Amino acid sequence: MTTTASRANLLDLSPADAERVLRDFAESIGEQAYRGSQTVRHLWSAPAASFQAMTDLPLAFRTALESAFTIPRLALAAEQRSVDGTRKFLFRLHDGQTIETVAIPDGDRVTLCISSQAGCALQCSFCATGLMGFYRNLLPSEIAGQVRELALLAEPVRPTNIVFMGMGEPLMNWKAVQVVLTILNDPKGFAIGARHITVSTVGVLPGIQALAKRPEQFRLAISVHAPSDELRRQLMPVNIKFPLEQVIDAAASFSRRVTFEYVMLGGVNDQPAHAVALSALAKRCGAFVNLIPLHPGGAGSYTPTSPEGIKRFAGAIARQGVEVAVRKSRGTDIAAACGQLRVERLRRRAPRSPNQDGEVEVA
Numbered sequence: 001m002t003t004t005a006s007r008a009n010l011l012d013l014s015p016a017d018a019e020r021v022l023r024d025f026a027e028s029i030g031e032q033a034y035r036g037s038q039t040v041r042h043l044w045s046a047p048a049a050s051f052q053a054m055t056d057l058p059l060a061f062r063t064a065l066e067s068a069f070t071i072p073r074l075a076l077a078a079e080q081r082s083v084d085g086t087r088k089f090l091f092r093l094h095d096g097q098t099i100e101t102v103a104i105p106d107g108d109r110v111t112l113c114i115s116s117q118a119g120c121a122l123q124c125s126f127c128a129t130g131l132m133g134f135y136r137n138l139l140p141s142e143i144a145g146q147v148r149e150l151a152l153l154a155e156p157v158r159p160t161n162i163v164f165m166g167m168g169e170p171l172m173n174w175k176a177v178q179v180v181l182t183i184l185n186d187p188k189g190f191a192i193g194a195r196h197i198t199v200s201t202v203g204v205l206p207g208i209q210a211l212a213k214r215p216e217q218f219r220l221a222i223s224v225h226a227p228s229d230e231l232r233r234q235l236m237p238v239n240i241k242f243p244l245e246q247v248i249d250a251a252a253s254f255s256r257r258v259t260f261e262y263v264m265l266g267g268v269n270d271q272p273a274h275a276v277a278l279s280a281l282a283k284r285c286g287a288f289v290n291l292i293p294l295h296p297g298g299a300g301s302y303t304p305t306s307p308e309g310i311k312r313f314a315g316a317i318a319r320q321g322v323e324v325a326v327r328k329s330r331g332t333d334i335a336a337a338c339g340q341l342r343v344e345r346l347r348r349r350a351p352r353s354p355n356q357d358g359e360v361e362v363a
């Protein structure tokens, strides 16, 4: 009997690679090559829960596929629904790790916020995921699998937009994320337009350069959160390795539109001088500024800036000639900030370092 370990996971491959492998496989067992192409649509665009569920394929071919390949599922461990329609999913992976995915409906759009790592090594002081430490990088099948699982629900969720803003730093898992970007965008994958796919990073420079080299129009969001090195170092230890100046330079040389993410921390980064300094950085790279109200239940002892304070801060940025928006708070009744559901489940055990459970892989 073939073991799971010896069977290739088709969901870790790009659609083109999967098709090549499947066509070769079909021919190797005396089937028509087109059966391989027929199988690819069941990986992402019309996903099937199992090989046996691919009922347009002959039974013998389905059984042969089953003995040679896997299409692993993520187990849905919990789901929460907010009164505003936001849905949060906790998936359990084969090794017991759990990751979160948030679906945010807004009119005709559904934005899916996906995770790229189990935990995160970067320990931003305001972030629930940072509090739990790093466990491991996710595989392509576990990242794109979040989108796939929602398409397999009894009432499927089909996102129009994807943001890599869930747990983890996507550009520290570039090896997997680059495959996932292809799966998301490819017409034989999920066929989501590149302009509707945003990679959000704290500013991992090699990763930004790698993303910039991709020909597709993927969007880049930079988690700025402080307009000076001094303050940013306090909030985000990663600023020591990738200082703000260099991150802004990298954003300025990114040929496509960049967004700055800026979480509003009462009395910390929300003063008029911060607005002026942030505007100057945004002007340097033509960035759009997204102000994020602090979600209750995150990490640290921060207090949210008041709605009036956020409005004033936004006004100060707009007066500098920079485009700015305040992100709507969604799912506040269901712990929808990144990492919160998992953190609640783990009951706040001690943070771990990257070296305890594996290496963080930079682009």
Ligand code: SF4
Residues within 6 Å of the ligand: 120, 121, 122, 123, 124, 127, 128, 129, 130, 131, 166, 167, 168, 169, 202, 338
């Ligand atoms: S804000 Fe993002 S990069 Fe920072 S600790 Fe949280 S998940 Fe990691």
